[in-house]
Structure formats: structure tokens, C-alpha cells
Amino acid sequence: QVQLVESGGGLVKPGESLTLSCAASGFTFSDYYMGWVRQAPGSGLDWASYISGSGTATFHADSVKGRFTISRDNAKNSLFLQMNSLRAEDSAVYYCARWNGGFDYWGQGTLVTVSS
Amino acid sequence: EIVLTQSPGTLSLSPGETATLSCRASQSISNNYLTWYQQKPGQAPRRLIHGAFNRATGIPDRFSGSVSGTDFTLTIRSLEPEDFAVYYCQQYGNSWTFGQGTKVEMK
Numbered sequence: 001q002v003q004l005v006e007s008g009g010g011l012v013k014p015g016e017s018l019t020l021s022c023a024a025s026g027f028t029f030s031d032y033y034m035g036w037v038r039q040a041p042g043s044g045l046d047w048a049s050y051i052s053g054s055g056t057a058t059f060h061a062d063s064v065k066g067r068f069t070i071s072r073d074n075a076k077n078s079l080f081l082q083m084n085s086l087r088a089e090d091s092a093v094y095y096c097a098r099w100n101g102g103f104d105y106w107g108q109g110t111l112v113t114v115s116s
Numbered sequence: 117e118i119v120l121t122q123s124p125g126t127l128s129l130s131p132g133e134t135a136t137l138s139c140r141a142s143q144s145i146s147n148n149y150l151t152w153y154q155q156k157p158g159q160a161p162r163r164l165i166h167g168a169f170n171r172a173t174g175i176p177d178r179f180s181g182s183v184s185g186t187d188f189t190l191t192i193r194s195l196e197p198e199d200f201a202v203y204y205c206q207q208y209g210n211s212w213t214f215g216q217g218t219k220v221e222m223k
Contacts, residue, residue: 037161044204044214044215044216044217045153045155045161045204045206045214045217046214047212047213047214050212059211095160095161097160100166101149101151101166101167101170101208102151102153102163102166102172102206102208103151103153103161103163104163104166104172106160106161106162107160108160109160
């Protein structure tokens with residue numbers, strides 16, 4: 001069965017960096033676009049970044065462009081989100097999700113808190 | 117950027133009633149590329165409908181999607197207790213955007 005397991009969240013200070021990871025299993029990872037969707041406490045959903053199956057095409061929301069970098073290692077069935085220059089407004093649960101005409105599988109999420 | 121406006125913000129209904137949720141797009145969405153999700157507290161979202169009206173695998177047929185121009189609708193017939201949740205729409209016809217959500221609560 002499809003499983004997505006995120007890790008790497010935590011408490012950081014404004015301006016610091018953090019890298020999130022997502023371990024995928026149960027499907028041919030390289031066949032699918034993957035994305036990171038975040039949800040601030042008590043708020044709605046907001047996409048941050050997504051990447052093509054081969055990893056050659058990446059897309060970032062304007063709110064994170066220039067600060068976040070999405071990447072993947074298809075040999076290790078892993079997805080990453082490198083987050084630099086973090087701001088308080090980046091605080092959220094970050095979900096790793098598989099794209100298939102909508103996100104059809106989601107991880108359980110990892111919490112990122114940016115606070116001094 | 118395509119803006120999605122969901123209404124109402126909150127819908128108060130009883131089990132057995134029908135819920136009608138709206139998602140209005142600020143411009144035409146190519147190929148009606150719109151997805152509906154359900155999210156319960158403490159859980160990740162679950163995809164219900166893709167391509168405006170295609171039910172995802174395992175989704176009960178009381179959930180249905182429809183579209184008229186830039187107005188997308190999610191209808192939930194005969195609400196079950198487990199259907200009380202927050203519902204989001206997302207368009208993927210031009211980049212991606214999410215609506216702000218509609219909460220379906222028990223009256």
C-alpha cells in the first residue's frame with residue numbers, strides 16, 4: 001500500500017534553515033509528480049512546492065520562491081524540501097503528497113514552527 | 117492566478133440532509149481541472165473528486181461533483197455522521213490554488 005512518511009520538522013528561529021524529508025513506498029515513485037502542501041494552525045491548505053517525476057521540473061509558490069527548494073532522490077524513493085530564511089508565516093504542518101489529478105495520497109504531516 | 121471562492125463558510129445540517137458546497141473560480145479552469153478534498157480534525161486531507169466530477173477510488177456515491185462555467189459544486193446526499201468535516205476545492209488548470217474551505221457541521 002502507498003505510504004508517505006515525513007520527517008524533519010521542528011522549532012527553529014526566524015532566518016534559520018530546515019530540511020524536510022518524505023519517504024515513499026508502495027508505488028513506483030519516479031512515475032509521479034510529488035508536492036509539499038502546508039497548513040498553518042487553524043487555516044486552510046496552501047501548496048508550497050512540487051516536482052516532476054524525473055525531478056527536472058520544479059515549481060514553487062510565490063510565497064516561498066527563492067527560499068525553498070524541492071528535490072527528490074528516485075533511487076531512494078525520497079522527497080525533500082530545503083527551507084531557508086524561514087519566517088514566522090512559514091509555521092505550519094507540512095504534508096508530502098502524491099499528485100495524480102489532485103493529491104491522492106498524503107503523509108501524516110510534520111510540524112514546522114518558526115519562532116524566536 | 118486563479119482565485120477560488122468557497123461558500124458558504126459554514127454549513128449547519130443534520131444527518132440525512134443534503135449538503136451543497138460551492139467553489140467559484142475567478143476565471144475559466146482549463147479542462148475543468150478541479151479537485152475536492154475532505155479534511156477531518158487532526159487528519160490529512162482525502163481526495164474525493166477530481167476533474168470536477170470524477171469520484172476517487174473508494175469514495176461513496178453520495179458524493180458528487182458538477183460544474184457550470186466557473187461554478188463548481190460538491191453535493192453530499194444523505195449526510196452520514198462521518199461526513200461532517202471541512203471541504204476544500206483545488207484547481208490545477210493553471211498552476212495550483214486552493215479554496216479557503218467550507219465547514220460542514222452538525223446542527
